[in-house]
Amino acid sequence: PTILAIESSCDDTSAAVIKDGKILANIVATQAVHEKYGGVVPELASRAHEQNIIPVVSQALLTANITKSELNAVAFTRGPGLLGALLVGCSFAKSFALGLNIPVIEVNHMQAHILAHFIDEPKPNFPFLCLTVSGGHTQIVLVKNYLEMQVLGQTTDDAVGEAFDKSAKLLGLPYPGGPMLDRLAQTGNPNAYTFPIVNMPNYDFSFSGIKTSILNFIKNNTQANPNFIQEHLPDICASIQQALIQTLMKKLVSAAKETNIKEIAIAGGVSANSGLRQTVQDYAKKYQWQTYIPAFQYCTDNAAMIAMTAHFKYLAGEFTNQYASPDPRLKISL
Ligand code: ATP
Ligand code: FE
Numbered sequence: 125p126t127i128l129a130i131e132s133s134c135d136d137t138s139a140a141v142i143k144d145g146k147i148l149a150n151i152v153a154t155q156a157v158h159e160k161y162g163g164v165v166p167e168l169a170s171r172a173h174e175q176n177i178i179p180v181v182s183q184a185l186l187t188a189n190i191t192k193s194e195l196n197a198v199a200f201t202r203g204p205g206l207l208g209a210l211l212v213g214c215s216f217a218k219s220f221a222l223g224l225n226i227p228v229i230e231v232n233h234m235q236a237h238i239l240a241h242f243i244d245e246p247k248p249n250f251p252f253l254c255l256t257v258s259g260g261h262t263q264i265v266l267v268k269n270y271l272e273m274q275v276l277g278q279t280t281d282d283a284v285g286e287a288f289d290k291s292a293k294l295l296g297l298p299y300p301g302g303p304m305l306d307r308l309a310q311t312g313n314p315n316a317y318t319f320p321i322v323n324m325p326n327y328d329f330s331f332s333g334i335k336t337s338i339l340n341f342i343k344n345n346t347q348a349n350p351n352f353i354q355e356h357l358p359d360i361c362a363s364i365q366q367a368l369i370q371t372l373m374k375k376l377v378s379a380a381k382e383t384n385i386k387e388i389a390i391a392g393g394v395s396a397n398s399g400l401r402q403t404v405q406d407y408a409k410k411y412q413w414q415t416y417i418p419a420f421q422y423c424t425d426n427a428a429m430i431a432m433t434a435h436f437k438y439l440a441g442e443f444t445n446q447y448a449s450p451d452p453r454l455k456i457s458l
Pocket of ligand 1: 133134204205233237257258259260261284285286288289300301302303306392393394396397398423424425
């Protein structure tokens with residue numbers, strides 16, 4: 125099948141075309157409008173999606189060299205995400221499909237982050253564990269099949285991407301802070317400082333406490349030396365990054381042990397983090413894991429992963445209809 129897929133859950137407007145499981149185009153328009161606010165402003169995101177969606181879809185079809193009449197279905201992200209942002213993609217997809225008289229497919233954004241692993245080789249073997257780490261989620265997922273997944277544990281407050289972004293903000297780094305903190309950490313000493321993170325029961329996480337510990341750290345150290353942060357920025361970034369990564373890895377290791385699964389994947393925006401990518405590879409040697417780390421373009425939000433998921437849903441005959449509406453809190457488990 126040939127499918128057009130739309131992603132509009134947060135601040136990226138994206139369209140992709142997939143033909144028989146192969147991605148032919150993946151166009152992403154990022155929204156610069158949020159930079160000056162230091163975070164995503166939902167209302168502005170919706171408006172930018174509204175402006176971007178037609179050019180992005182046109183570009184995707186042009187790049188794929190596919191005409192509208194060749195499409196077999198239109199897919200969209202139903203959730204989780206920002207309601208107003210999701211509405212743009214959902215309404216567009218339904219209208220487009222109605223005009224062409226073809227079916228619509230709804231996709232769960234978190235499931236799609238995981239299925240991004242099936243775009244390129246090497247592909248994980250079932251069952252595998254996926255550490256999904258993004259701006260809104262932190263989950264350890266048992267992936268039994270393409271469309272059969274179980275969340276083993278997740279964050280009870282902030283997502284790890286949020287922890288990266290908020291830590292960066294406290295250090296005075298510009299938005300989006302995660303990638304910037306990563307870059308600075310690369311030249312720092314990860315053992316320079318300690319930032320304790322609470323150990324939650326089972327496979328759950330809690331990252332909201334790190335903000336307070338960073339604030340206290342800044343207060344204590346800038347009293348004697350007001351330039352302390354600027355002078356030690358790489359070491360501070362590396363230490364914060366290490367604390368976050370160690371917390372993730374600890375749970376991932378115990379999940380791998382208890383499920384006896386050695387196929388391990390990471391997904392979501394934070395899987396672009398160089399420290400996490402390296403650590404996962406190091407642990408692969410230590411624990412004889414087969415690890416799967418997505419290409420950078422498929423870590424953060426993109427419609428290619430929505431298209432890949434839609435491809436599997438098409439083959440499984442899972443379609444929705446014109447009554448479909450977004451669900452900002454859509455869950456991954458059945
Ligand atoms: P969700 O997928 O949970 O709905 P989202 O779509 O907003 O949330 P993604 O686009 O998957 O999230 O990921 C964005 C997050 O990834 C941001 O928090 C960003 O800071 C973080 N991120 C991206 N690159 C890096 C990096 N190199 N190091 C650390 N964090 C990063
Ligand atoms: Fe995402």
